Amino acid sequence: MGTNFFTNEKENTLLEKIEGVFKYKKVHFFDALVGYFRASGYFRIRKFIQQTPHIRILVGINVDKLTYQANQQGLLFNPNSEQSQEEFFNDIKKNIQEAEYDKEVEDGMYQFIEDIVSGRIEMRIHPKQNIHAKIYIFREEVYHPHGYGSVITGSSNLTEAGLEKNFEFNVELRYDDDIQFATETFEKLWAESVAIDITHIEKIKKESYLNTEFTPYEVYLKFLLEYFGKSIDFDPNSVSDLPKGYKKLSYQVDAVNDGYSKMMKHNGFFLSDVVGLGKTIVSA
Structure with missing residues (x-):
């Protein structure tokens, strides 16, 4: 008897699952809710999702870290959009700077920046909850009761390690009720989140090796x-x-x-x- 669970072992990785969904379904909407995001993870899946017109990525932040910093200053933690974005983009910049150099990696980093600036993908940050959930929702443009999408949930973040290197425990669900519940929850969190400031993206380009204007x-x-x-x-x-x-x-x-x-x-x-x-x- 088959199972819907997979653990990134052998050829049964999250990366291959995502590739398979986009290969055999006309995915019109792709939503991802993750606790941690790495640009190197995004560009690994970009070649599969490039034909999808609506892509949204919602990222939780390390609220525990910000709470600790506030307590050290004798303050109550009161999250705000500016602080949330600063924390998020500091992590992204660090990820870019510490990535092992490779032409494919570099091209992927540039593509990630371009996709955000152009609106190719929408990204938001949730500043109020310590989100550890990992949900990947795939839906066709029009609902129909014959398998119009699927949901993958488990332990994998949208990182290179989470996609194929780490031992993870994930499951793919294809029932309409599961897809609807996941989508409604995503929409609720998306409405509570804050949009990213494009100026942060320009700052990343200038302060990392992606800067092409060095003399x-x-x-x-x-x-x-x-x-x-x-x-x-x-x-x-x-x-x-x-x-x-x-x-x-x-x-x-x-x-x-x-x-x-x-x-x-x-x-x-x-x-x-x-x-x-x-x-x-x-x-x-």
Whole structure:
């Protein structure tokens, strides 16, 4: 006997379920209610939903975190749209910055930004409830009693991990009553939510690697930051405790500082000049 449950194991993932729904149904309305959203998750499903004219994504925020911050300041937590959006977009920007670089990932990030700005997708944030529910609703344009849609619910958020990497527990429901109940609940939460401010999107583009307006000089500075790390903040001239008779040479101080950093990171390092390097490798 078959089951409607699936757990992201083998080829039975949420990503494949979503692909199958869009492949075999003419989905006109796609609604997603998730506790956590990642841009990298959205672009994984975008190729399946690109023919769907009405796409809405409702995201819950980390109310517990905001409540804690308010309590630390001796305040009662009073959610507002500006605070909710700031929290949401800080998470999105962090997600973009920490994503493993890949051309497909980068293209997907750009597409996500473009889809929001153009109105291709509607996104809202619910600031009042700590939403952990995950609901994906698929409906055809006109209701008919012959399987006009389906609902997937379970533990998967709209993230790359939730779509296929994590062990999740989800179920697909196809009864009309289930679809109607899920849709009515979604509509209620959607009415309580706040629309996102497009200016936040522009801010994300400027403050992340999606910014295409960096000058060559700024790219060069970024290269130095990535290559030298925290050592760029070290001033060799600040060293003043050398033994008597020793000359302070900046390049040597730099070498000592770099060696110390490597030792702290790798628990050891080789110290040698250009001539001695070969002997060091041979002896090792």
